[in-house]
Amino acid sequence: MSTQIFHTPEVQDFLRLASGLDQAGGNARTKAIIHRILSDLFKTIEDLDITSDEYWAGVAYLNQLGARGEAGLLSPGLGLDRYFDMRMDAEDAALGVANGTPRTIEGPLYVAGAPVEQGFARLDDGSDANGHTLIMHGTVHGADGRPLPGATVEVWHANTKGFYSHFDPTGEQKPFNMRRTIVTDAQGRYRFQSIVPVGYGCPPDGPTQALLNQLGRHGNRPAHIHFFVSAEGHRKLTTQINIDGDPLVYDDFAYATREGLVPPLVERSDADSIERNGLSGPFAEIAFDITLSALVDGVDNQIVERARLAA
Secondary structure (H helix, E strand, O other): OOOOOOHHHHHHHHHHHHHOOOOOOOOOHHHEEEEEEEEHHHHHHOOOOOHHHHHHHHHHHHHHHHHHHOOOHHHOOOOOHHHHHHHHHHHHHOOOOOOOOOOOOOOOEEEOOEEEEOOOOOOOOOOOOOOOOEEEEEEEEEEOEEEEOOOOEEEEEEOOOOOOOOOOOOOOOOOOOEEEEEEOHHHHOEEEEEEEEOOOEEOOOHHHHHHHHOOOOEOOOOOOEEEEEEEOOOOOOEEEEEOOOOOOOOOOOOOOOOOOOOOOOOEEEHHHHHHOOOOOOEEEEEEEEEOEEEOOOOOOOOOOOOOEEEE
């Protein structure tokens, strides 16, 4: 259609009406957000001449996205999670806040309430027959560079099928498999034994992959391990490391890869290393130190509140 109506008083008045801006009740922030979203959507419909058929196909897509519970998967896939990280990086730069370990996206698969261990934890329960033993360790440092005793390191990752406990469609994993909270020791150190995870792809029959197909994009992630790291007087760090050598390390559909978050993975087969770690055979080792950033005027100015599963 060549007719342009968006900027007419009738449409602009209608946008205010639909957004509740002319009503005394409601929430002013919600009204402002809805007004902006509706305005942008109306303008997009006009500029791209979106048809009614296309619009209702989009509505059906949103219904399917919700029914499959994939909104949290599509969000990083479209770069929205990464964009929030970019905004937080820019805010830090404007405030002169120095970050040690880079932040990166949380993802949709965290579960609160993992068992708490002191210094060391065994994450996996030994049931993954294809698992290759992993030992990962490091020191958590404060903004002043000193080790942080008593910091909490929450860690979670997938098994060798790319599935997370509590979200495993096979039902094979017990609750909190490959999920723990580790409290750092007197030297600020954490250490855990688990297995090397593998990457995963979006469900091939799901709405996220369907949209990615329309964009000509894949829906795969490299193998990775998630972390929340917290300590008194510091901002909570949300980050994850990618497994070195994975072919998708720098081709992550969720855009979570950042420099400084791909530590070397070293294969150990010598008898001394095996004995020192209390193992019976070869294993992989990752050393990854973590540095937190200080509170801003006594406040964690970038804490993220969102719906998360608790078990």
